Amino acid sequence: MVELNVLVADLRAESAEIDALVGGLSADDWATPTPAAGWTVAHQVAHLAWTDRQALLAINDEAAFRAELAAITVPPERMDELVDAAAAEGAAQPPAELLAGWRRGRDDLAEILERAPDDTKLPWYGPPMSAASMVTARLMETWAHGYDIADALGVLREPTARLRHVAHIAVRTRDFAYLVRGEQPPAEQFRVELTGPDGEVWTWGPADADQRVTGPALDLCLLATQRINRADTALVTAGPDADAWLDIAQAFAGPPGDGRDAGSRERERRTPA
Structure with a gap:
Protein backbone atom coordinates (compact mmCIF):
# COMPACT_ATOMS: atom_id res chain seq x y z
CA MET A 1 0.00 0.00 0.00
CA VAL A 2 1.29 3.45 -0.91
CA GLU A 3 1.08 5.95 1.94
CA LEU A 4 -1.51 8.68 1.52
CA ASN A 5 0.97 11.55 1.72
CA VAL A 6 3.02 9.97 -1.08
CA LEU A 7 -0.10 9.63 -3.24
CA VAL A 8 -1.05 13.26 -2.63
CA ALA A 9 2.48 14.41 -3.45
CA ASP A 10 2.29 12.52 -6.74
CA LEU A 11 -1.10 14.06 -7.50
CA ARG A 12 0.32 17.53 -6.87
CA ALA A 13 3.28 16.78 -9.15
CA GLU A 14 1.02 15.49 -11.93
CA SER A 15 -1.16 18.57 -11.70
CA ALA A 16 1.86 20.86 -11.74
CA GLU A 17 3.09 19.32 -15.00
CA ILE A 18 -0.26 19.98 -16.66
CA ASP A 19 -0.34 23.46 -15.19
CA ALA A 20 3.04 24.13 -16.81
CA LEU A 21 1.53 23.22 -20.19
CA VAL A 22 -1.46 25.54 -19.95
CA GLY A 23 -0.30 28.34 -17.65
CA GLY A 24 1.13 30.49 -20.42
CA LEU A 25 -1.33 29.73 -23.21
CA SER A 26 -3.04 32.46 -25.19
CA ALA A 27 -6.82 32.59 -25.45
CA ASP A 28 -6.55 31.05 -28.91
CA ASP A 29 -4.46 28.19 -27.56
CA TRP A 30 -7.09 27.41 -24.93
CA ALA A 31 -9.52 26.86 -27.82
CA THR A 32 -7.26 24.26 -29.47
CA PRO A 33 -9.21 21.04 -30.20
CA THR A 34 -7.99 17.92 -28.38
CA PRO A 35 -8.38 14.25 -29.41
CA ALA A 36 -11.61 14.04 -27.37
CA ALA A 37 -14.38 14.90 -29.82
CA GLY A 38 -15.79 18.37 -29.17
CA TRP A 39 -13.36 19.13 -26.34
CA THR A 40 -10.80 21.90 -26.44
CA VAL A 41 -7.92 22.43 -24.03
CA ALA A 42 -10.33 24.56 -21.99
CA HIS A 43 -12.84 21.68 -21.83
CA GLN A 44 -10.13 19.35 -20.52
CA VAL A 45 -9.12 21.71 -17.71
CA ALA A 46 -12.75 22.55 -16.96
CA HIS A 47 -13.50 18.85 -16.53
CA LEU A 48 -10.63 18.45 -14.08
CA ALA A 49 -11.81 21.51 -12.15
CA TRP A 50 -15.42 20.28 -12.08
CA THR A 51 -14.46 16.84 -10.80
CA ASP A 52 -12.30 18.38 -8.07
CA ARG A 53 -15.25 20.55 -7.00
CA GLN A 54 -17.54 17.51 -6.89
CA ALA A 55 -15.02 15.63 -4.79
CA LEU A 56 -14.79 18.58 -2.40
CA LEU A 57 -18.57 18.66 -2.15
CA ALA A 58 -18.68 14.93 -1.39
CA ILE A 59 -16.15 15.41 1.40
CA ASN A 60 -17.43 18.67 2.90
CA ASP A 61 -21.19 18.22 2.51
CA GLU A 62 -22.22 14.63 1.92
CA ALA A 63 -25.92 15.47 2.12
CA ALA A 64 -25.62 18.09 -0.62
CA PHE A 65 -23.61 15.72 -2.79
CA ARG A 66 -26.19 12.96 -2.39
CA ALA A 67 -28.94 15.45 -3.21
CA GLU A 68 -27.14 16.26 -6.47
CA LEU A 69 -26.87 12.55 -7.21
CA ALA A 70 -30.58 12.09 -6.60
CA ALA A 71 -31.37 15.01 -8.93
CA ILE A 72 -29.56 13.43 -11.91
CA THR A 73 -32.21 12.44 -14.42
CA VAL A 74 -30.10 10.89 -17.18
CA PRO A 75 -29.64 7.10 -17.04
CA PRO A 76 -26.16 5.75 -16.21
CA GLU A 77 -25.41 4.95 -19.84
CA ARG A 78 -25.84 8.64 -20.70
CA MET A 79 -23.81 10.12 -17.86
CA ASP A 80 -21.32 11.35 -20.45
CA GLU A 81 -23.93 13.97 -21.40
CA LEU A 82 -23.77 15.44 -17.90
CA VAL A 83 -19.97 15.41 -18.03
CA ASP A 84 -19.94 17.10 -21.43
CA ALA A 85 -22.34 19.80 -20.23
CA ALA A 86 -20.23 20.55 -17.16
CA ALA A 87 -17.08 20.75 -19.28
CA ALA A 88 -18.76 23.09 -21.76
CA GLU A 89 -19.97 25.38 -18.97
CA GLY A 90 -16.49 25.56 -17.46
CA ALA A 91 -14.81 26.09 -20.83
CA ALA A 92 -16.97 29.15 -21.43
CA GLN A 93 -15.16 31.00 -18.65
CA PRO A 94 -12.28 33.36 -19.42
CA PRO A 95 -9.09 31.25 -19.42
CA ALA A 96 -7.55 33.11 -16.47
CA GLU A 97 -10.66 32.51 -14.39
CA LEU A 98 -10.81 28.84 -15.37
CA LEU A 99 -7.13 28.32 -14.55
CA ALA A 100 -7.41 30.06 -11.18
CA GLY A 101 -10.45 27.98 -10.25
CA TRP A 102 -8.72 24.74 -11.16
CA ARG A 103 -5.64 25.66 -9.14
CA ARG A 104 -7.70 26.63 -6.12
CA GLY A 105 -9.91 23.54 -6.22
CA ARG A 106 -7.13 21.01 -6.70
CA ASP A 107 -5.07 22.56 -3.87
CA ASP A 108 -8.05 22.52 -1.51
CA LEU A 109 -8.82 18.91 -2.40
CA ALA A 110 -5.22 17.77 -1.95
CA GLU A 111 -5.00 19.41 1.49
CA ILE A 112 -8.21 17.78 2.69
CA LEU A 113 -7.37 14.33 1.34
CA GLU A 114 -3.88 14.46 2.82
CA ARG A 115 -5.41 14.76 6.30
CA ALA A 116 -8.15 12.16 5.80
CA PRO A 117 -8.23 9.24 8.27
CA ASP A 118 -7.34 5.80 6.92
CA ASP A 119 -10.88 4.50 7.39
CA THR A 120 -12.56 7.40 5.56
CA LYS A 121 -15.23 6.37 3.05
CA LEU A 122 -16.20 9.09 0.61
CA PRO A 123 -19.44 9.02 -1.39
CA TRP A 124 -19.01 9.10 -5.14
CA TYR A 125 -20.86 8.37 -8.39
CA GLY A 126 -20.19 4.67 -7.90
CA PRO A 127 -19.35 2.82 -4.67
CA PRO A 128 -17.90 4.86 -1.79
CA MET A 129 -14.15 5.40 -2.04
CA SER A 130 -11.34 5.51 0.47
CA ALA A 131 -9.25 8.67 0.55
CA ALA A 132 -6.37 6.78 -1.10
CA SER A 133 -8.66 5.58 -3.88
CA MET A 134 -9.96 9.10 -4.41
CA VAL A 135 -6.44 10.49 -4.71
CA THR A 136 -5.43 7.72 -7.12
CA ALA A 137 -8.52 8.32 -9.24
CA ARG A 138 -7.81 12.05 -9.39
CA LEU A 139 -4.22 11.33 -10.42
CA MET A 140 -5.40 8.95 -13.15
CA GLU A 141 -7.81 11.51 -14.55
CA THR A 142 -5.27 14.32 -14.36
CA TRP A 143 -2.74 12.21 -16.22
CA ALA A 144 -5.22 11.08 -18.90
CA HIS A 145 -6.66 14.53 -19.59
CA GLY A 146 -3.19 15.98 -19.44
CA TYR A 147 -2.20 13.53 -22.15
CA ASP A 148 -4.98 14.93 -24.35
CA ILE A 149 -3.82 18.48 -23.65
CA ALA A 150 -0.23 17.64 -24.52
CA ASP A 151 -1.39 15.88 -27.67
CA ALA A 152 -3.36 18.94 -28.75
CA LEU A 153 -0.37 21.21 -28.15
CA GLY A 154 2.06 18.91 -29.97
CA VAL A 155 4.04 18.10 -26.83
CA LEU A 156 5.28 14.68 -25.75
CA ARG A 157 5.29 14.30 -21.98
CA GLU A 158 7.98 12.03 -20.60
CA PRO A 159 6.36 9.20 -18.56
CA THR A 160 7.27 8.99 -14.87
CA ALA A 161 7.00 6.41 -12.10
CA ARG A 162 3.63 7.99 -11.24
Whole structure:
Protein backbone atom coordinates (compact mmCIF):
# COMPACT_ATOMS: atom_id res chain seq x y z
CA MET A 1 0.00 0.00 0.00
CA VAL A 2 1.29 3.45 -0.91
CA GLU A 3 1.08 5.95 1.94
CA LEU A 4 -1.51 8.68 1.52
CA ASN A 5 0.97 11.55 1.72
CA VAL A 6 3.02 9.97 -1.08
CA LEU A 7 -0.10 9.63 -3.24
CA VAL A 8 -1.05 13.26 -2.63
CA ALA A 9 2.48 14.41 -3.45
CA ASP A 10 2.29 12.52 -6.74
CA LEU A 11 -1.10 14.06 -7.50
CA ARG A 12 0.32 17.53 -6.87
CA ALA A 13 3.28 16.78 -9.15
CA GLU A 14 1.02 15.49 -11.93
CA SER A 15 -1.16 18.57 -11.70
CA ALA A 16 1.86 20.86 -11.74
CA GLU A 17 3.09 19.32 -15.00
CA ILE A 18 -0.26 19.98 -16.66
CA ASP A 19 -0.34 23.46 -15.19
CA ALA A 20 3.04 24.13 -16.81
CA LEU A 21 1.53 23.22 -20.19
CA VAL A 22 -1.46 25.54 -19.95
CA GLY A 23 -0.30 28.34 -17.65
CA GLY A 24 1.13 30.49 -20.42
CA LEU A 25 -1.33 29.73 -23.21
CA SER A 26 -3.04 32.46 -25.19
CA ALA A 27 -6.82 32.59 -25.45
CA ASP A 28 -6.55 31.05 -28.91
CA ASP A 29 -4.46 28.19 -27.56
CA TRP A 30 -7.09 27.41 -24.93
CA ALA A 31 -9.52 26.86 -27.82
CA THR A 32 -7.26 24.26 -29.47
CA PRO A 33 -9.21 21.04 -30.20
CA THR A 34 -7.99 17.92 -28.38
CA PRO A 35 -8.38 14.25 -29.41
CA ALA A 36 -11.61 14.04 -27.37
CA ALA A 37 -14.38 14.90 -29.82
CA GLY A 38 -15.79 18.37 -29.17
CA TRP A 39 -13.36 19.13 -26.34
CA THR A 40 -10.80 21.90 -26.44
CA VAL A 41 -7.92 22.43 -24.03
CA ALA A 42 -10.33 24.56 -21.99
CA HIS A 43 -12.84 21.68 -21.83
CA GLN A 44 -10.13 19.35 -20.52
CA VAL A 45 -9.12 21.71 -17.71
CA ALA A 46 -12.75 22.55 -16.96
CA HIS A 47 -13.50 18.85 -16.53
CA LEU A 48 -10.63 18.45 -14.08
CA ALA A 49 -11.81 21.51 -12.15
CA TRP A 50 -15.42 20.28 -12.08
CA THR A 51 -14.46 16.84 -10.80
CA ASP A 52 -12.30 18.38 -8.07
CA ARG A 53 -15.25 20.55 -7.00
CA GLN A 54 -17.54 17.51 -6.89
CA ALA A 55 -15.02 15.63 -4.79
CA LEU A 56 -14.79 18.58 -2.40
CA LEU A 57 -18.57 18.66 -2.15
CA ALA A 58 -18.68 14.93 -1.39
CA ILE A 59 -16.15 15.41 1.40
CA ASN A 60 -17.43 18.67 2.90
CA ASP A 61 -21.19 18.22 2.51
CA GLU A 62 -22.22 14.63 1.92
CA ALA A 63 -25.92 15.47 2.12
CA ALA A 64 -25.62 18.09 -0.62
CA PHE A 65 -23.61 15.72 -2.79
CA ARG A 66 -26.19 12.96 -2.39
CA ALA A 67 -28.94 15.45 -3.21
CA GLU A 68 -27.14 16.26 -6.47
CA LEU A 69 -26.87 12.55 -7.21
CA ALA A 70 -30.58 12.09 -6.60
CA ALA A 71 -31.37 15.01 -8.93
CA ILE A 72 -29.56 13.43 -11.91
CA THR A 73 -32.21 12.44 -14.42
CA VAL A 74 -30.10 10.89 -17.18
CA PRO A 75 -29.64 7.10 -17.04
CA PRO A 76 -26.16 5.75 -16.21
CA GLU A 77 -25.41 4.95 -19.84
CA ARG A 78 -25.84 8.64 -20.70
CA MET A 79 -23.81 10.12 -17.86
CA ASP A 80 -21.32 11.35 -20.45
CA GLU A 81 -23.93 13.97 -21.40
CA LEU A 82 -23.77 15.44 -17.90
CA VAL A 83 -19.97 15.41 -18.03
CA ASP A 84 -19.94 17.10 -21.43
CA ALA A 85 -22.34 19.80 -20.23
CA ALA A 86 -20.23 20.55 -17.16
CA ALA A 87 -17.08 20.75 -19.28
CA ALA A 88 -18.76 23.09 -21.76
CA GLU A 89 -19.97 25.38 -18.97
CA GLY A 90 -16.49 25.56 -17.46
CA ALA A 91 -14.81 26.09 -20.83
CA ALA A 92 -16.97 29.15 -21.43
CA GLN A 93 -15.16 31.00 -18.65
CA PRO A 94 -12.28 33.36 -19.42
CA PRO A 95 -9.09 31.25 -19.42
CA ALA A 96 -7.55 33.11 -16.47
CA GLU A 97 -10.66 32.51 -14.39
CA LEU A 98 -10.81 28.84 -15.37
CA LEU A 99 -7.13 28.32 -14.55
CA ALA A 100 -7.41 30.06 -11.18
CA GLY A 101 -10.45 27.98 -10.25
CA TRP A 102 -8.72 24.74 -11.16
CA ARG A 103 -5.64 25.66 -9.14
CA ARG A 104 -7.70 26.63 -6.12
CA GLY A 105 -9.91 23.54 -6.22
CA ARG A 106 -7.13 21.01 -6.70
CA ASP A 107 -5.07 22.56 -3.87
CA ASP A 108 -8.05 22.52 -1.51
CA LEU A 109 -8.82 18.91 -2.40
CA ALA A 110 -5.22 17.77 -1.95
CA GLU A 111 -5.00 19.41 1.49
CA ILE A 112 -8.21 17.78 2.69
CA LEU A 113 -7.37 14.33 1.34
CA GLU A 114 -3.88 14.46 2.82
CA ARG A 115 -5.41 14.76 6.30
CA ALA A 116 -8.15 12.16 5.80
CA PRO A 117 -8.23 9.24 8.27
CA ASP A 118 -7.34 5.80 6.92
CA ASP A 119 -10.88 4.50 7.39
CA THR A 120 -12.56 7.40 5.56
CA LYS A 121 -15.23 6.37 3.05
CA LEU A 122 -16.20 9.09 0.61
CA PRO A 123 -19.44 9.02 -1.39
CA TRP A 124 -19.01 9.10 -5.14
CA TYR A 125 -20.86 8.37 -8.39
CA GLY A 126 -20.19 4.67 -7.90
CA PRO A 127 -19.35 2.82 -4.67
CA PRO A 128 -17.90 4.86 -1.79
CA MET A 129 -14.15 5.40 -2.04
CA SER A 130 -11.34 5.51 0.47
CA ALA A 131 -9.25 8.67 0.55
CA ALA A 132 -6.37 6.78 -1.10
CA SER A 133 -8.66 5.58 -3.88
CA MET A 134 -9.96 9.10 -4.41
CA VAL A 135 -6.44 10.49 -4.71
CA THR A 136 -5.43 7.72 -7.12
CA ALA A 137 -8.52 8.32 -9.24
CA ARG A 138 -7.81 12.05 -9.39
CA LEU A 139 -4.22 11.33 -10.42
CA MET A 140 -5.40 8.95 -13.15
CA GLU A 141 -7.81 11.51 -14.55
CA THR A 142 -5.27 14.32 -14.36
CA TRP A 143 -2.74 12.21 -16.22
CA ALA A 144 -5.22 11.08 -18.90
CA HIS A 145 -6.66 14.53 -19.59
CA GLY A 146 -3.19 15.98 -19.44
CA TYR A 147 -2.20 13.53 -22.15
CA ASP A 148 -4.98 14.93 -24.35
CA ILE A 149 -3.82 18.48 -23.65
CA ALA A 150 -0.23 17.64 -24.52
CA ASP A 151 -1.39 15.88 -27.67
CA ALA A 152 -3.36 18.94 -28.75
CA LEU A 153 -0.37 21.21 -28.15
CA GLY A 154 2.06 18.91 -29.97
CA VAL A 155 4.04 18.10 -26.83
CA LEU A 156 5.28 14.68 -25.75
CA ARG A 157 5.29 14.30 -21.98
CA GLU A 158 7.98 12.03 -20.60
CA PRO A 159 6.36 9.20 -18.56
CA THR A 160 7.27 8.99 -14.87
CA ALA A 161 7.00 6.41 -12.10
CA ARG A 162 3.63 7.99 -11.24
CA LEU A 163 2.25 5.78 -13.99
CA ARG A 164 2.23 2.97 -11.46
CA HIS A 165 -0.84 4.50 -9.83
CA VAL A 166 -2.66 4.65 -13.18
CA ALA A 167 -1.64 1.09 -13.99
CA HIS A 168 -2.92 -0.02 -10.58
CA ILE A 169 -6.37 1.37 -11.32
CA ALA A 170 -6.31 -0.23 -14.77
CA VAL A 171 -5.70 -3.63 -13.20
CA ARG A 172 -8.08 -3.18 -10.27
CA THR A 173 -10.96 -2.16 -12.57
CA ARG A 174 -10.73 -5.33 -14.66
CA ASP A 175 -14.08 -6.68 -13.44
CA PHE A 176 -15.77 -3.27 -13.80
CA ALA A 177 -14.93 -3.25 -17.51
CA TYR A 178 -17.03 -6.39 -17.92
CA LEU A 179 -19.87 -5.40 -15.59
CA VAL A 180 -20.39 -1.99 -17.25
CA ARG A 181 -20.98 -3.92 -20.48
CA GLY A 182 -23.40 -6.35 -18.85
CA GLU A 183 -20.88 -9.20 -19.02
CA GLN A 184 -19.65 -11.62 -16.37
CA PRO A 185 -16.00 -11.14 -15.39
CA PRO A 186 -13.69 -14.16 -15.56
CA ALA A 187 -13.38 -16.05 -12.28
CA GLU A 188 -9.65 -16.61 -12.72
CA GLN A 189 -7.19 -13.96 -11.64
CA PHE A 190 -4.77 -12.55 -14.19
CA ARG A 191 -1.05 -12.00 -13.91
CA VAL A 192 -0.09 -8.53 -15.11
CA GLU A 193 3.59 -7.64 -15.53
CA LEU A 194 4.33 -4.12 -16.72
CA THR A 195 7.61 -2.37 -17.33
CA GLY A 196 7.76 1.14 -15.91
CA PRO A 197 9.56 4.11 -17.49
CA ASP A 198 12.77 3.39 -15.57
CA GLY A 199 12.80 -0.33 -16.40
CA GLU A 200 11.32 -1.54 -13.12
CA VAL A 201 8.75 -4.34 -13.51
CA TRP A 202 5.46 -3.87 -11.69
CA THR A 203 3.34 -6.96 -11.03
CA TRP A 204 -0.20 -7.84 -10.02
CA GLY A 205 -1.86 -11.22 -9.55
CA PRO A 206 -0.54 -14.74 -8.94
CA ALA A 207 2.78 -15.57 -10.59
CA ASP A 208 1.48 -18.91 -11.84
CA ALA A 209 -1.72 -17.58 -13.47
CA ASP A 210 -2.50 -18.94 -16.93
CA GLN A 211 -4.05 -15.66 -18.11
CA ARG A 212 -1.30 -13.05 -18.47
CA VAL A 213 -0.66 -9.54 -19.76
CA THR A 214 2.86 -8.17 -20.21
CA GLY A 215 4.34 -5.08 -21.81
CA PRO A 216 5.01 -1.37 -21.22
CA ALA A 217 3.12 0.22 -18.34
CA LEU A 218 2.52 3.30 -20.47
CA ASP A 219 0.67 1.22 -23.05
CA LEU A 220 -1.77 -0.31 -20.56
CA CYS A 221 -2.37 3.10 -18.98
CA LEU A 222 -3.13 4.65 -22.35
CA LEU A 223 -5.33 1.72 -23.35
CA ALA A 224 -7.34 1.60 -20.11
CA THR A 225 -7.98 5.35 -20.26
CA GLN A 226 -8.87 4.97 -23.96
CA ARG A 227 -6.10 7.28 -25.15
CA ILE A 228 -4.73 4.74 -27.61
CA ASN A 229 -5.94 1.96 -29.87
CA ARG A 230 -4.92 -1.53 -28.85
CA ALA A 231 -3.32 -2.01 -32.26
CA ASP A 232 -0.81 0.70 -31.35
CA THR A 233 0.35 -0.96 -28.12
CA ALA A 234 3.13 -3.45 -27.46
CA LEU A 235 1.05 -5.38 -24.93
CA VAL A 236 1.23 -9.18 -25.13
CA THR A 237 -1.34 -11.61 -23.74
CA ALA A 238 -1.42 -15.30 -22.89
CA GLY A 239 -4.86 -16.87 -22.62
CA PRO A 240 -8.18 -15.97 -24.25
CA ASP A 241 -9.61 -14.16 -21.22
CA ALA A 242 -6.62 -11.86 -20.90
CA ASP A 243 -6.77 -11.18 -24.62
CA ALA A 244 -10.49 -10.31 -24.43
CA TRP A 245 -9.91 -8.00 -21.46
CA LEU A 246 -7.55 -5.77 -23.40
CA ASP A 247 -10.34 -5.14 -25.90
CA ILE A 248 -12.53 -3.63 -23.16
CA ALA A 249 -10.10 -2.41 -20.46
CA GLN A 250 -11.53 0.72 -18.81
CA ALA A 251 -10.02 2.50 -15.82
CA PHE A 252 -12.62 5.31 -15.66
CA ALA A 253 -16.17 5.34 -14.31
CA GLY A 254 -19.16 5.71 -16.58
CA PRO A 255 -20.31 4.03 -19.77
CA PRO A 256 -17.84 2.46 -22.23
CA GLY A 257 -16.29 5.00 -24.54
CA ASP A 258 -15.51 4.74 -28.23
CA GLY A 259 -11.75 4.68 -27.72
CA ARG A 260 -9.28 6.04 -30.27
CA ASP A 261 -8.57 5.15 -33.87
CA ALA A 262 -5.47 3.19 -34.78
CA GLY A 263 -2.45 5.33 -35.58
CA SER A 264 -2.53 7.51 -32.46
CA ARG A 265 1.03 6.49 -31.68
CA GLU A 266 2.14 8.95 -34.34
CA ARG A 267 2.14 11.66 -31.65
CA GLU A 268 5.23 10.09 -30.04
CA ARG A 269 7.36 11.41 -32.88
CA ARG A 270 6.86 14.94 -31.58
CA THR A 271 9.28 16.91 -29.45
CA PRO A 272 9.40 16.04 -25.73
CA ALA A 273 8.33 18.76 -23.26
